[in-house]
Amino acid sequence: MRLRLIGIVVSVVAITAFARPVSGQALPRTADGKPDLSGIWQAVNTANWNILAHTAEKDIPAGLGVVEGDEIPYQPWAAAKQKENFTNRATADPESKCFLPGVPRIMYMPYPFQIFQTPAHIAMTFEYVHAVRRIFMNSPHPEGEVEWYMGDSRGHWEGDTLVVDVVDFTDQTWLDRSGNFHSASLHVIERYTPVSANHVNYEVTIEDPKVFTRPWKMSMPLYRRLDKGMRILENECYAFGFEHTWLKPPQ
């Protein structure tokens, strides 16, 4: 009986310890015991202007940057290409055309997104241009030549961390408004680690042997939007200015 009780106590203590993050506040969990990431989230930083550290300019807030070591290991030709992109950014940035922004850029654009979580499938729906990410769990990437703006995402859990592997990109998306870019060979590995009920550490590893000399990392917190009645609205960027106005009722 004593042995049995010890067994129970040990098990319960182990579970309790496992369930409590550093802050001491219990993480919300789904019925299958995974951290529950459901809800509305947003990055609060200036990475969409420039993922590297930068001083403020007119209409651009300053930022500490989100790149580990504050350096992107471009190959020489790619470093020159980034400079050219920067010069032409007002029209060359895919965001200026309202295109789907790709991954990871969509994750740190200044708009909220919602996570819907089930054991087999996690969906992310974004306010910006109604972008969608579908993360299918424990399943392989599709076979064949696939080029998608948002890539193909496959996820699995490593303890309390959601790990998402993303491939099958186009070369049509950038990483920010400062001309930082990648090729269609981009491979993104995302790690979502809940730190408390209301914030997640988001870490991204970028691999692209056609553009960079080595893999490199970004990291930032994602915060839960706690605003009263919070919901995802719309930002149909490409419709602005093209709305029809002639079907109005008579005044």
Add this chain to the structure above:
Amino acid sequence: MRASIVFAVVAVLVVSSPRATGAQDRGAQRPAAPAGAYAPARTSDGQPDIQGVWNPIGTFYNIQDLEFQARYQNFRDDPSRRGKSLIIDPPDGKIPYQPWALAKSNEVLQHHADPTPQYLDPNARCFMQGVPRHLNNREFEIFQPPGYVVVFNMAHHTYRSIPLNGGPHIPDRIKLWMGDSRGRWEGNSLVVDVTNNNDQPWLDVVGSFHSDAMRVTERFVPINADTIEYTAVITDPKVYTRPWTLKLTFTRNKDYGSELYEEACLEGNEQTLELMLTRPRQ
């Protein structure tokens, strides 16, 4: 020893399942289906499970006249599957426009086959299709995570989330392409109230339209494992003389498995769109 392990596991399950009681409560509240009616399986949070990929039977070309499209395209319609109009009320199958609105709609109808930008279907510009048209295009997926019904459209990478928590609509000042949806299950039927619609999407290619006062009450009724009957009661006192009802039938699409593809619309049509949008007005 085995007994103690079992006991420990049970104890841990109890400790780590604070939601078990809540799940039982929800189960107890499930309304019984009428005898003989189709009763879908339930999701983990007790919703009737209508998940999967679906296709509408119908056409979004001219919702008031399903044979109309054959005049412009090599379109083999099959009225036996659909009837002559998607509108089941009023009985004549016509949208009950106010006189000024009928004149506007007819103007588009006359120009739709050779449109200048003001007569161009917003859908052709890759704009959001709105409610109910996003369900009357091509394949869409219904996903039911806890507390929500989410609809994903492959065309235009549109989505629409329908919370089931009984919360209020957003402030009336906000107008959205896809509207603000609030849903609830009545037995096995999903009932959704859609407000905050903007006046931009058309209901079909030929300019059937509504204003930003439109309100839609939808019913998704699963009648067997592979068929959903859908009705939308549409009210808009600025444009119509009375509420009217659109009816669609959704059939399960078994071709896509469980995964839709990305279909970037604007991104692939940039030059075409520029030509359309810069064309001089007549």
